[in-house]
Amino acid sequence: MLPAEFDYAAPASLDEALALLAGGTNIRILAGGQSLxxxxxxxxxxxxxxxxxxxxxxxxYIREEDGEIAIGALTTYADLVASDLIDSGVARCLAEAAAxxxxxxVRNLGTIGGSLSHADPAADIPAAALALDASLVARSEEGDRxxxxxxxFHGLWxxxxxxxxxxxxxxxxxxxxGGGAYEKLRQAASGFALVGAAAVAEMDxxxxxxxxxxxxxxxxxPFRLHALEDRLVGETLSEELVREACDKxxxxxxxxxxxxxxxxxxxxxxxxxxxxxxxLRAAGQWR
Amino acid sequence: MYAEEFLAAHxxxxxxxxxxxxxxxxxxxxxxxxGRDQLNEVEVGVDGEGRLLGMRVRMLQDLGAxxxxxxxxxxxxxxxxxxxxxxxxxxxxxxxxxxxxKTPTDAYRGAGRPEATFLIERVxxxxxxxxxxxxxxxxxxxxxxxxxxxAITATELLYDSGDYHTALDRLLEIADYAxxxxxxxxxxxxxxxxxxxxxxxxxxxxxxxxxxxxxxGWEACTVExxxxxxxxxxxxxxxxxxxxxxxxxxxxxxxxxxPIEAVEIAHGDxxxxxxxxxxxxxxxxxxxxxxxxxxxxxxxxxxxxFAAHLLEAHEEDIEYEGDRLGIKGAPDRFVTLEDVIGxxxxxxxxxxxxEPGLAATHFFEPPxxxxxxxxxxxxxxxxxxxxxxxxxRYVAVDDCGNVINxxxxxxxxxxxxxxxxxQALFEEAxxxxxxxxxxxxxxxxxxxxxxxLPSYELHRTTTPTPVNPLGAKGVGxxxxxxxxxxxxxxxxxxxxxxxxxxxxxxxxPEKIWRAMRSGATE
Numbered sequence: 001m002l003p004a005e006f007d008y009a010a011p012a013s014l015d016e017a018l019a020l021l022a023g024g025t026n027i028r029i030l031a032g033g034q035s036l037x038x039x040x041x042x043x044x045x046x047x048x049x050x051x052x053x054x055x056x057x058x059x060x061y062i063r064e065e066d067g068e069i070a071i072g073a074l075t076t077y078a079d080l081v082a083s084d085l086i087d088s089g090v091a092r093c094l095a096e097a098a099a100x101x102x103x104x105x106v107r108n109l110g111t112i113g114g115s116l117s118h119a120d121p122a123a124d125i126p127a128a129a130l131a132l133d134a135s136l137v138a139r140s141e142e143g144d145r146x147x148x149x150x151x152x153f154h155g156l157w158x159x160x161x162x163x164x165x166x167x168x169x170x171x172x173x174x175x176x177x178g179g180g181a182y183e184k185l186r187q188a189a190s191g192f193a194l195v196g197a198a199a200v201a202e203m204d205x206x207x208x209x210x211x212x213x214x215x216x217x218x219x220x221x222p223f224r225l226h227a228l229e230d231r232l233v234g235e236t237l238s239e240e241l242v243r244e245a246c247d248k249x250x251x252x253x254x255x256x257x258x259x260x261x262x263x264x265x266x267x268x269x270x271x272x273x274x275x276x277x278x279x280l281r282a283a284g285q286w287r
Numbered sequence: 288m289y290a291e292e293f294l295a296a297h298x299x300x301x302x303x304x305x306x307x308x309x310x311x312x313x314x315x316x317x318x319x320x321x322g323r324d325q326l327n328e329v330e331v332g333v334d335g336e337g338r339l340l341g342m343r344v345r346m347l348q349d350l351g352a353x354x355x356x357x358x359x360x361x362x363x364x365x366x367x368x369x370x371x372x373x374x375x376x377x378x379x380x381x382x383x384x385x386x387x388x389k390t391p392t393d394a395y396r397g398a399g400r401p402e403a404t405f406l407i408e409r410v411x412x413x414x415x416x417x418x419x420x421x422x423x424x425x426x427x428x429x430x431x432x433x434x435x436x437x438a439i440t441a442t443e444l445l446y447d448s449g450d451y452h453t454a455l456d457r458l459l460e461i462a463d464y465a466x467x468x469x470x471x472x473x474x475x476x477x478x479x480x481x482x483x484x485x486x487x488x489x490x491x492x493x494x495x496x497x498x499x500x501x502x503x504g505w506e507a508c509t510v511e512x513x514x515x516x517x518x519x520x521x522x523x524x525x526x527x528x529x530x531x532x533x534x535x536x537x538x539x540x541x542x543x544x545x546p547i548e549a550v551e552i553a554h555g556d557x558x559x560x561x562x563x564x565x566x567x568x569x570x571x572x573x574x575x576x577x578x579x580x581x582x583x584x585x586x587x588x589x590x591x592x593f594a595a596h597l598l599e600a601h602e603e604d605i606e607y608e609g610d611r612l613g614i615k616g617a618p619d620r621f622v623t624l625e626d627v628i629g630x631x632x633x634x635x636x637x638x639x640x641x642e643p644g645l646a647a648t649h650f651f652e653p654p655x656x657x658x659x660x661x662x663x664x665x666x667x668x669x670x671x672x673x674x675x676x677x678x679x680r681y682v683a684v685d686d687c688g689n690v691i692n693x694x695x696x697x698x699x700x701x702x703x704x705x706x707x708x709x710q711a712l713f714e715e716a717x718x719x720x721x722x723x724x725x726x727x728x729x730x731x732x733x734x735x736x737x738x739x740l741p742s743y744e745l746h747r748t749t750t751p752t753p754v755n756p757l758g759a760k761g762v763g764x765x766x767x768x769x770x771x772x773x774x775x776x777x778x779x780x781x782x783x784x785x786x787x788x789x790x791x792x793x794x795x796p797e798k799i800w801r802a803m804r805s806g807a808t809e
Contacts, residue, residue: 001313189713266796266800273672
């Protein structure tokens with residue numbers, strides 16, 4: 001099908017883009033278009049205006065600043081995959097999540113900011129953002145507002161972003177003793193996660209100092225497994241410990257998703273398997 | 288054909304302008320045709336050694352909502368091919384086709400043969416499991432032997448030629464079947480889940496005798512050797528990707544001794560090629576190529592007449608090798624094809640009773656179908672926790688008779704095997720309870736991606752057919768036919784320690800995971 005009619009604007013600066021957002025309603029932002037365009041073509045969405053950000057300069061970067069990584073919202077999955085910085089430490093969960101998105105063409109066009117703002121319940125990047133405890137910097141004409149990843153996702157395709165805001169930057173800490181991993185069972189047609197698990201571990205020798213685990217694809221949105229994390233922190237890393245802790249990880253899923261691609265029962269069972277594998281690889285880097 | 292294609296042509300005539308019809312994927316899924324959709328219940332009788340005594344099949348074909356071009360032909364072809372490569376003394380089939388409110392079914396690569404092969408190849412593995420025999424050995428015991436051809440089957444088809452034992456033996460040797468079984472034992476001891484699948488198939492190609500088709504099963508070909516030395520071939524088997532432009536040009540270059548660049552293959556325009564049936568049912572080479580071969584025979588014979596006349600020799604003493612037509616035993620006495628063309632078109636000194644020019648039109652009526660065959664093996668590893676299958680190896684020995692272009696044959700097999708693997712593992716048209724197709728886009732309907740597939744190890748045996756002068760059988764659908772049961776057999780083999788005897792297609796990870804947990808049986 002073809003999209004319903006919409007107006008199109010391609011602002012040349014961030015301020016110009018923000019002015020457009022401030023001045024209207026029913027606006028969608030095109031950051032890479034890999035989710036937006038299919039949505040428009042299926043007429044699941046009929047915006048009045050599409051604001052194409054791709055001519056806005058300086059929204060695509062990966063920088064290290066004061067022990068933090070800062071990533072511009074228009075950084076593509078392919079850029080993340082190609083970055084040595086992202087392929088290290090805790091950030092590796094983001095590199096692996098980005099590498100698992102769609103296919104090469106999608107990864108060349110789709111962006112980290114687009115994925116987070118679109119908040120598809122089976123997208124990979126949101127799980128990594130949660131595990132990294134990332135800070136998401138939103139910008140409106142009023143200025144910057146920083147939202148923690150834990151407060152950002154509000155269920156199916158819904159986020160904390162206001163209509164006047166757009167996501168400008170993603171930041172997270174890079175502890176020296178950290179490791180990250182992303183594990184995923186793919187839906188064979190779309191490549192989206194039937195179940196995805198991102199894990200970030202901070203280790204002190206064999207002891208788990210910090211652990212954050214997030215799931216995607218299994219319910220209406222990505223979420224952290226806080227009880228599982230609490231069970232692991234302070235303990236000595238072992239396969240038995242992680243296996244035991246993850247066996248019931250799926251029980252934390254509220255209203256597990258069931259569709260033509262996988263049943264709720266399978267998703268719940270696989271949540272534990274993917275979480276365990278991600279945790280062991282994230283923490284195991286420090287063994 | 289779809290109504291839109293006629294409408295576009297009609298509108299084009301009415302408007303006097305080109306009209307283009309485009310459909311998106313969702314329209315394709317909803318409003319064209321689907322394939323397969325058979326339910327089969329099978330009873331089989333065997334003796335103590337696993338030899339088939341008889342088979343009874345209750346076949347239910349979901350035809351979809353409308354009768355399309357070949358809708359009921361597809362399950363009929365399944366029935367005809369049910370005996371597979373085997374001596375089957377008796378067969379009883381109850382076939383019911385039912386119209387439903389789903390998208391119509393029609394011919395889809397293999398058109399009934401993949402269904403037949405899947406059934407009989409699953410039966411072979413069941414016999415092996417029931418009697419604790421090796422699946423390859425069960426096949427060997429039931430094969431029609433090489434010296435029994437031509438062989439009449441339980442469905443009264445006449446298999447033209449075959450050597451099933453040799454194809455299977457080569458496959459097992461190339462794949463190191465014994466070594467794979469040892470490896471499987473070792474891996475199982477380590478808790479790994481590995482399966483080896485074997486399938487052997489025979490299919491029906493070169494379609495076909497005119498009596499078997501409502502609009503004729505012959506094919507036509509015109510070859511014109513022009514006075515410039517160019518050779519124009521007008522063929523009714525219009526290729527849509529099968530590469531007749533290449534294979535037919537190769538045949539002409541070989542038989543007439545002209546450079547391949549001098550050959551032009553004309554097709555697809557009824558202003559220039561008025562007669563033909565078409566490319567389908569793996570018949571392009573076996574039927575269309577046979578018509579070409581007959582036309583080339585006539586041209587070669589006529590060229591020899593000219594050469595004999597020019598050399599003042601007897602026609603039967605002329606040898607035509609490369610582009611030279613010379614006298615047997617007198618290597619320095621020859622003319623070239625160029626000389627013959629000159630004489631044929633100058634026409635001032637024609638041999639007696641010979642017309643000017645060098646062109647011929649022939650129609651070929653195949654006396655029978657052709658029956659290519661082969662043996663496939665694959666190795667699958669299954670993640671015991673998630674049920675995800677990974678195809679680690681795929682080895683095939685296919686026999687499509689004489690091969691004109693090995694690369695094109697391999698290409699057909701590559702695509703066909705991918706398609707058959709996809710049926711086994713990924714592809715499924717899913718409807719909800721209200722009859723709504725929920726797999727209406729490529730985000731929901733899983734096509735095979737290159738990264739999901741192994742590299743294929745392709746090998747051949749060559750058993751020519753006596754049905755046509757090229758000895759070629761056809762290969763357009765073989766890969767699709769052999770691969771689906773091969774993959775499912777491998778998965779069931781992998782899961783056999785869990786008590787699993789069957790897994791329905793597509794064998795998605797969840798289905799495999801469930802089978803491992805419950806030991807699903809038929």
